[in-house]
Amino acid sequence: MTQRQLLHSQNSLLSWYVTDARSELPWRKTSNIYHIYLSEVMLQQTQVSRVEAEYYPRFLKIFPTLESLSKASLDEVFSLWSGLGYYRRAKNLHATAQLCPDGLPNTSAELEKLPGIGRYTASAICSFGYKQSVSVVDTNIARVLARFFAKVDVKDKELWVLADNYLNLKSATEHNLALMDLGAMICTPKNPKCDICPLITGCIGKENPALYYKKKKITYVDKELHHAICIEDNAIAMVKSKEGMYKDMLELPSLEAHKHEDTCLGTFKHSVTHFRLKVFVYLVEDLGEDITWVALDSIASAPISSLTQKAFAMYEKSVA
Incomplete structure (x- = not known):
């Protein structure tokens, strides 16, 4: 030129x-x-x-x-x-x-x-x-x-x-x-x-x-997540993530699905980075682990991901 x-x-x-x-x-x-x-x-x-x-x-x-x-x-x-x-x-x-x-x-x-x-x-x-x-x-x-x-x-x-x-x-x-x-x-x-x-x-x-121009192909990984919702005294049980993309944020506790099949509220799909997730949400009464209780009326201002927001919305819909 x-x-x-x-x-x-x-x-x-x-x-x-x-x-x-x-x-x-x-x-x-x-x-x-x-x-x-x-x-x-x-x-x-x-x-x-x-x-x-x-x-x-x-x-x-x-x-x-x-x-x-x-x-x-x-x-x-x-x-x-x-x-x-x-x-x-x-x-x-x-x-x-x-x-x-x-x-x-x-x-x-x-x-x-x-x-x-x-x-x-x-x-x-x-x-x-x-x-x-x-x-x-x-x-x-x-x-x-x-x-x-x-x-x-x-x-x-x-x-x-x-x-x-x-x-x-x-x-x-x-x-x-x-x-x-x-x-x-x-x-x-x-x-x-x-x-x-x-x-x-x-x-x-x-x-x-x-x-x-050749767009890089993204290889997606399918993965299932199983999260528990536990409510006590107008508060929800959360755990602080110690690793991964949600490190230092609050998220719903994970659980072993086979022990709670009868309490599943439903599933939803969620995509993040190269993962295509299928998220299962369960309503449980006892978690038996160290947790943080977050008041239900402060969920909107809590440090949670959109995935957790979707799971909580599923719970709200189930009790509406």
Whole structure:
């Protein structure tokens, strides 16, 4: 690509950004580094619409600053994170706030030393928050670059090099956001809208975009879970998870299904990471193990997962 072609492509991208990008998103209307960081963490595994409408504003209402988040208990953070999944993100967010209550560092190198912050998140904070001229590569941008430069099975390292070379140093923040939105709105995984893409002129892979994007196949594992609901004095029995994806959160006790077949309230399906779960819920009177009692009227604010919420909803329906 000649220098003239590069400039033309960059200008076309920025012109599209001005008229068509998602400028209404709340984390794009703020210069608050913490708010931008929070949005990046939430968006890692959750749809933009859900983060924008529900989780982002609710979280900031309770914890508007890093300092306020640093003073919260992990249980409080988990309760607000319920439904977002991937709870390690919440734990890392909380740990980072405790390390940096007065503000996040302003270099990628220092940011990557913090819990849960990798190269992408560090670059995003520097670009979108601190307005630095650094490239950013997320899933959407990676797909755009691979197609634009016609790279098959391109490695992450090469994608970052492409991003660096293609970066518009004079408008780096807008350039990165434009590429991100282009991947989300135009250069989509399936059926990309090449006819309205601002980069169509210089795109080398436009004739066969599918060739330059291969989604990784997820191998799902089927698994059964058996959980007990035990109610006493308007409280429900819970245990604190010591490992796995729900570590440090409260969950319903597990039990041996064959001993409680007659008390099964029902089953439901639940998907998380690479697991496809079939969850059995039982109503029992005695657990015979160390448990934590949680008042029924405080379940909504307890640090529980969406899986546990579904199980409790099944119980509520059974006694309604």
